Amino acid sequence: MTVYSAVVTTGVYCRPGCGARPLADNVRTFDLAASAEAAGFRACLRCRPYRMVGSVPWDAPELVCRAVRLIIDGALDDGGTEAALAARLGWSGRHLRRMFLEHLGLTPDQLARSRRTHFARRLLDDTDLAVADVAFASGFGSLRQFNRAMRETFRDTPNGLRGRRRRADRLVTDGGLAIRLGFTPPYDWDAMLASLDARRVPGVESVDIAERCYRRVIMLDGDPGVLEVRPGGDDHLLLVAHLPYWEGLIHVVERIRHALGLDADPEALPHLGSDLLLSPLLRARPGLRVAGAWAPFEVGVRAAIRVRCGREETTEQLARLVKEHGVEVPGLPHGLSHAFPSPEVLAEAGLEVEGPFAQAVASGQIRLDGSMALEDLAAAVEAVPGFDRTAARHLAMRLGERDAFPDGDPLVRRALNKLDPALTDIRKAADAWRPWRALAAQHLIAHARTLPGQPRDAEQPSAAA
Known part of the structure; x- marks a missing residue:
């Protein structure tokens, strides 16, 4: 790291x-x-x-890792407290604070403030947003709070910091706000784009392979916006955001980073690369990442349909679902037309396949914000009619659970059988890949799809999220 x-x-x-x-x-x-x-x-x-x-140290306690994930998602912005954050994870605020100080050397509030100030500094460097817009886009509640935090962190005022930016930092685009999405190389954008294309929700997402561009419709407090992502450089992608306002932009950026797998832990590559089974796969695709999710609920709905249908039929059903229950956003190009419906809308729609999952999410039985431990999340998902162990773990992979491993996936099994025909206990073999079994599964699935005789829609319905 x-x-x-x-x-x-x-x-x-x-x-x-x-x-x-x-x-x-x-x-x-x-x-x-x-x-x-x-x-x-x-x-x-x-x-x-x-x-x-x-990134947080890979061997940090699970409580710390989950709390950091919630902080990144904004749990301590807009008046959130350490006590409330700890309660979401089932602990006391004092215990959470002690764990942060012991393992990270700072408190949860200090981490949240640093995250906001760093994002604000990048906006001051890269954009021409007014200082007030930068403050609220970065999650600060007031200009006074923003100015104080920037002085404490960078020893200067926001205007003074902007005056020191480098000429090459400033991004200019024809419409929208351009922002760099940094990553630690290697990163295979084309492989990520292909993965997004295979699982896109028609009307909500579009993928242009020729332009190497991903687009999607989002909703911000009831108002629609559009995001575009394309290659930007050796160490970053370029996000162009078309939004109704800039307040809370930091949360938009963090969510799209998660969806594109940009925050993968660099420690995973040397760990998995030392494994005899996986090392050839990692050498062949060193930049492969596990695709995340802009909206975890979307991924779960797709999984609910995919359990029962083939890939093409799943895409068709998603298109109908969005058209009938989604929020129409007229006048958009590139085939974009709707925002995905909320859990509450689908929970009340009386849908046979997607309804039970939507009801479980709307009621809080399933929490998709990262606050549930992997096994607890998997158990809650498996309790929904139609989901099995493999589908639940595919869903967990997309939600960012780095140790989720769909051992029942036919593609995972086919790849392992080809790599080691004598292998009989897949779960035991996968123990050596902890805590990065999700990335190991991604490489195995990618490898299986290249094997001779692999049909186009080889995944069993229960195996794909």
Whole structure:
């Protein structure tokens, strides 16, 4: 994972690869930029570590990892408290705070503030948004709070920081707001695009293979918007957001990052790459990522239909579902026409296939926000009529559960049988790939699809989310 270096004598912390060469005795290391800031260090002006999106240590306790995920989704924005966050996870605020200090070196509130200030700094660098718009787009509740946080983190005012931006940072686009979505290479955008195309919801999403562009309709507090993502550079994609307002933009960016699998832990590659079975697959596709989900409910509805239908029929049923129950957004190009219906709408529609899942989500029986442990989530999904173990774990994979492993998927089994015909216990073999079994499954599925004689729609209905 990314390790930030902080120099005691200068009070500055840097990203990996910075040209600074301090004495080793004067250097402290931190797993997160926010941890370095909590210890009193400020960002280097040369390497600008705030432009990177760091990751939590892979061996951090599950409670910490899930809390970080909820913080990224905005649990501590708009008046959210540490106590309320802890309660969602079944713990006390004091225990959560202690775990954060022990494993990350900062409190949940400090992590949330660092995340907001870093996002705001990138907007000041890359866009021409007014300072007030930057403040509310980054999740701050007031300009006073924003100015104070920026001074404490970067030792300057927002206007002063914008005055120091580099000419190459500024992004200009013909319509919409352009934002860089950084990632740690390698990243296979074409493979991700193909995965999105195979599972797209007609009317809600569109994929243009020739332009290498993904588009989708979103809803922000009842108002529609459109997102476009295309290649941007060796270490970033380019998001162009067409939104009714910029407030809460940080949440839009985090959700599309999750949907595109941009925040994968770099530690997974060396771990899985050392495995004799998987190493050839990772060498063949080093940039393959597990696709996430913009809206987990959409993925669950697709899974509910896919359990019973083939891929083409699933796509047709989704198109009808969106047309009949979705929110119409007229006048959009590229085949976009609707926003996906909410759980409450589908729960009341009396649908035989999708209805039970929608009711479970609307009632809170299934929580798709990452607050449920993997096995608890899988058990809750399997309790819904029509879902089995494999479908539940495919859904968990798309929700970002890095250790979800659909061992019953025919493609996973076919790939493993080809790689090791003598293998009899798939679950035991997969234990060696913890905690990144979802990425291992993604590589196995991709490999199975390249094997001779593989039919176009080889996945069994129960095996695809």
